[in-house]
Amino acid sequence: MTSTTTDPENPTAAATRTITVDTFAVAQQCYRNRDLRQGSYDEGDVVMSDVVINLHGAEHRNRRRLENRLFRRDTFWHYEQDLFPAIFDETLAPHLAAGRTELVRFSHQLMMNLAALTAGVDRREGTPEETFRLYDYLMLFIEGATIAHHTGDKAAKTAEVAGALAAFGEEFLAPGIERRRAILDRIAAGGAPESELPPDVLSVLVRNQDNLDLTPEIICREVAFYMLAGAHTSATAFTRAMHNIFTWLEDHPEAAEQPRTDRLFCQRATHETIRLQPSSPVAVRWAEADFELADGTAVRTGDKVVIDLPTVNRDPAVFGDDADDFNPLRGVPEEAHPWGLSFGMGMHACIGQDLAAGVVLDPGSELGGHLFGVTPVAVQTMFDHGCVPDPDDPPEMDPSTTRPYFGRYPVIFTRST
Numbered sequence: 001m002t003s004t005t006t007d008p009e010n011p012t013a014a015a016t017r018t019i020t021v022d023t024f025a026v027a028q029q030c031y032r033n034r035d036l037r038q039g040s041y042d043e044g045d046v047v048m049s050d051v052v053i054n055l056h057g058a059e060h061r062n063r064r065r066l067e068n069r070l071f072r073r074d075t076f077w078h079y080e081q082d083l084f085p086a087i088f089d090e091t092l093a094p095h096l097a098a099g100r101t102e103l104v105r106f107s108h109q110l111m112m113n114l115a116a117l118t119a120g121v122d123r124r125e126g127t128p129e130e131t132f133r134l135y136d137y138l139m140l141f142i143e144g145a146t147i148a149h150h151t152g153d154k155a156a157k158t159a160e161v162a163g164a165l166a167a168f169g170e171e172f173l174a175p176g177i178e179r180r181r182a183i184l185d186r187i188a189a190g191g192a193p194e195s196e197l198p199p200d201v202l203s204v205l206v207r208n209q210d211n212l213d214l215t216p217e218i219i220c221r222e223v224a225f226y227m228l229a230g231a232h233t234s235a236t237a238f239t240r241a242m243h244n245i246f247t248w249l250e251d252h253p254e255a256a257e258q259p260r261t262d263r264l265f266c267q268r269a270t271h272e273t274i275r276l277q278p279s280s281p282v283a284v285r286w287a288e289a290d291f292e293l294a295d296g297t298a299v300r301t302g303d304k305v306v307i308d309l310p311t312v313n314r315d316p317a318v319f320g321d322d323a324d325d326f327n328p329l330r331g332v333p334e335e336a337h338p339w340g341l342s343f344g345m346g347m348h349a350c351i352g353q354d355l356a357a358g359v360v361l362d363p364g365s366e367l368g369g370h371l372f373g374v375t376p377v378a379v380q381t382m383f384d385h386g387c388v389p390d391p392d393d394p395p396e397m398d399p400s401t402t403r404p405y406f407g408r409y410p411v412i413f414t415r416s417t
């Protein structure tokens with residue numbers, strides 16, 4: 001049922017009404033409604049100001065249209081088949097050699113390496129030190145984007161993130177922009193083929209800087225956003241999927257080998273994890289017109305609409321009476337996705353969904369050519385190496401945020417391949 005609340009300190013003010021949506025059908029209606037403006041990142045401006053997810057109307061459409069060209073299934077297939085395996089092997093090798101790793105840090109390193117490629121963050125030195133510097137920037141950008149949930153001094157953290165963004169721009173983006181401009185000049189003069197331009201977000205932005213009115217600061221935030229949107233969400237889903245599978249296997253010892261031998265199982269376990277534990281638990285919107293929701297609730301201009309995703313994704317009308325349970329073997333009705341609405345829908349629908357989680361295999365289709373997504377592939381790779389929780393070092397939650405993230409998740413590898 002949709003519920004409406006007013007600010008107790010100012011109960012007569014129309015603009016302070018909050019409408020919370022907790023059913024699947026009404027949530028879909030809200031995602032599709034163009035009179036609802038993005039409001040999820042109102043406090044994360046230091047990283048999120050003017051980035052695609054915060055734009056509305058024509059401005060959003062123009063930016064998204066250009067970026068969409070990069071995010072096509074055939075490009076994802078090329079990434080998954082040709083480019084990512086080497087990055088996987090390289091990132092995992094030192095951890096395998098040590099016989100252990102810590103999943104939160106490892107998954108952010110792995111997903112950052114993949115996301116940097118799509119965002120267009122060049123690593124000129126190619127050294128581990130350079131990667132660790134980038135990693136430190138990424139972790140600060142994540143804190144900046146989710147500053148609303150920060151439990152410490154928000155102003156101090158915002159200043160720190162702003163400083164990091166400027167330093168990141170100077171070290172990682174300025175040379176990358178110069179390189180892409182030089183290539184574009186050569187292409188324009190007929191001296192270089194189109195294929196010389198790296199297929200990444202930075203190239204798209206540099207090429208269209210004038211059409212889209214992009215300042216250097218906006219370019220810097222957009223690339224930082226792509227890096228964090230690609231890395232943090234997938235890394236979080238990965239660690240939670242590992243945890244959910246470990247726990248599920250305790251009750252299903254007969255399936256002990258399945259995560260290692262069955263990549264489709266890993267994909268379904270990842271989708272089920274993303275449904276139950278969405279990376280962004282709420283989607284916030286501001287109403288720019290009066291209208292009525294499917295359940296009869298009146299929305300007025302200025303209302304805040306909050307989609308409560310964990311509840312929406314557990315709607316028993318769609319996912320059944322056991323919707324709260326983690327069940328990687330769950331059957332999902334045709335009208336819903338196995339991940340619920342965790343990738344959003346409508347104008348802001350996640351651009352990297354297929355890259356992160358692949359596509360759903362049609363009944364009767366062959367596995368050859370199936371896109372699994374980087375998160376399921378990463379999950380299966382871990383099981384392939386006999387990954388189990390470290391019995392002497394239990395996982396801990398992250399105390400620096402009110403969001404339910406793991407802070408540490410130590411594991412060991414029990415199998416050499």
Ligand code: HEM
Pocket residue numbers: 038040052053054064115118226229230231233234237274278279280283284341342343344345347348349350351352353355356357375
């Ligand atoms: C498990 C992984 C992921 C999850 C759960 C996820 C979730 C989401 C959600 C819920 C939205 C919509 C937010 C809203 O409507 O307010 C979104 C948008 C977006 N995501 Fe993802 N995402 C994931 C991976 C990725 C990846 C890998 C990339 C990039 C390579 C990416 C890039 C974006 C971008 C650019 C948007 C904004 C689109 C727009 O506003 O037009 N995401 N994502």
